[in-house]
Amino acid sequence: MWRLAHDTIGTSDLGALADWLRTEPRLTQGPLVAEFEDAWSDWLGVEHSVMVGSGTAANLALVLAAERRLGRKPVVGVAAVTWATNVTPSLLLGHPVVIFDIDSSTLGVDEGQVISAIVAGAIDILFITHLVGFDALTDAILDAVNRWGVTLLEDCCEAHGVCHGDVKVGTFGLGSTFSFYFGHHMSTIEGGMVSTNDPKLADEVRLIRSHGLARESSRSVAHARAHPDIDERFLFVSPGLNLRSTDLNAFLGLRQLVTLDDRINARNRNLEALLAGLPVRVRNRYRTEGASSFALPLVADDEEAARSVRRVVDELGIESRPVVAGNLARQPFLAGFDVTVYPTPHADHLHRLGLYVGNGHHVTTDMVGNLTRHLTEELAP
Ligand SMILES: Cc1ncc(COP(=O)(O)O)c(C=O)c1O
Structure with missing residues (x-):
């Protein structure tokens, strides 16, 4: 039968995984997660990537981190056709949401509606979705977000390797998200990634991923100095959750990337x-x-x-x-x-x-x- 999806993880991946597990490696967010993050950043063409447990976790972390970078509750524009968890983070975080129609030829947001909303000051963030592997960006949308100071986020959970011009999508906005769920271009069983060129955003996402603990941050020393009365190992500097992935998922991700x-x-x-x-x-x-x-x-x-x-x-x-x-x-x-x-x-x-x-x-x-x-x-x- 021609199914909607078929696992990209094959018997050779599973065999290699079993052999690796027998070496008693570190399993939760260890060296392989960091290695996969770097390999993903190289493949995509960004400075920073943070692996999380799913594309949904990536969307939540990205939207919350973007809110913290903006320093206020944003109004978030999204496409009418996307996955529910593109929108749910904004709903949970109390962001007003604006839903735009789609363009029939890209299945992305309608350029005219988006630009009129941007010019009218009606949205602070545009969280665009590259749906079913089409490029949803247009040069006019990019010009408008840059000119009017709207923060662009890209949901690339269905768009691994999509390009706008010669450049991969997921590199155009403040940050982007990917899913490695079963049936996507590559899979880590469950898994997701937030990618960005903004070191501060990456830092926020790392904190959100791991309980908000200062030791996750590249600024851990500065955080510790600012709070000398608190044990620096258990210093919470941001609201955080547990959105971590595991080295087991990263092991598969590194192998999957080779054939992507x-x-x-x-x-x-x-x-x-x-x-x-x-x-x-x-x-x-x-x-x-x-x-x-x-x-x-x-x-x-x-x-x-x-x-x-x-x-x-x-x-x-x-x-x-x-x-x-x-x-x-x-x-x-x-x-x-x-x-x-x-x-x-x-x-x-x-x-x-x-x-x-x-x-x-x-x-x-x-x-x-x-x-x-x-x-x-x-x-x-
Ligand atoms: C556009 C889009 N965003 C987000 C997600 C969520 O990804 P996940 O299933 O890994 O949570 C999906 C899932 O397929 C998706 O298609």
């Missing part, structure tokens, strides 16, 4: 085959420059075509799901929070008429060709 670029190329070949073979009435006009395909979107133009797409996918035994979670503005978890929703016609279209099927090393261009052939027969004019 090959996996991305294979995913992109599948996306190319899909978009070249789709019939009319199923959207094939995406901005694919710089993509690193996470999943294969099938967004129909109308109800009848959407029914045909669902029928073909089901008959071929292909597992499918809504595009991420559809229009989040329709989800009940937002009730009771301070949320402003701009008109979301494109997110609604995706919600009603879109689904996606899985992409990854378990999918071949032949499988994609078979799907597009059946879709073309079903939707023949």
Whole structure:
């Protein structure tokens, strides 16, 4: 069966992990976490990365650290189509949230709505999501955030290796987040990363990751000097949680990183085959420059075509799901929070008429060709 996702952790990874475990290594946040963080920073092209337990933990740490860098409660702008835990940290932290429509060709935020909100001073942070491996940035959005002093954060949990121009996304804002959950471009079982070029932000994230303890900070000596009455080993200088990962996850991350670029190329070949073979009435006009395909979107133009797409996918035994979670503005978890929703016609279209099927090393261009052939027969004019 063509499943939504398949584990990228194979038997050779598990064998190597078992051998390593027999050496009785340090298991929780030890040298391998630091090694994986450095390897990730090199691969992405940033100065600092902080490994945490999940993409969700990364989002929480990044949003809280960004609030502390700003020094006030920010208004946070997000896309209508993203994962719930892109928004949940802001809800829990009491940030007013503004939800923007998406652009049908990038599945990222609508440029016009975002820029008008930025110019009107309506948001302090733009937490953009690069959805299903498309580049959600535009030069106009980048110009606007820089010109009007809005803090850009990037949720790259589905976007390992996506580029804007020649530069990997996850390097454009104050900070970015990645998920290494099962089914993503690479996996550490569970896992996440916050990446940044800002040493102060990295420091805040390290404190938030580990209980707020001063000894986690690169400024531990200065913290200790400022509080001579408190044992420096148990000095809490920031609100913190336990969002740590383990060396076991980092061991897998280091191995997965070696094959990541090959996996991305294979995913992109599948996306190319899909978009070249789709019939009319199923959207094939995406901005694919710089993509690193996470999943294969099938967004129909109308109800009848959407029914045909669902029928073909089901008959071929292909597992499918809504595009991420559809229009989040329709989800009940937002009730009771301070949320402003701009008109979301494109997110609604995706919600009603879109689904996606899985992409990854378990999918071949032949499988994609078979799907597009059946879709073309079903939707023949
Ligand atoms: C866009 C986006 N953000 C955040 C997350 C959360 O990542 P995790 O499942 O590792 O918590 C996901 C999960 O798939 C995601 O797709």
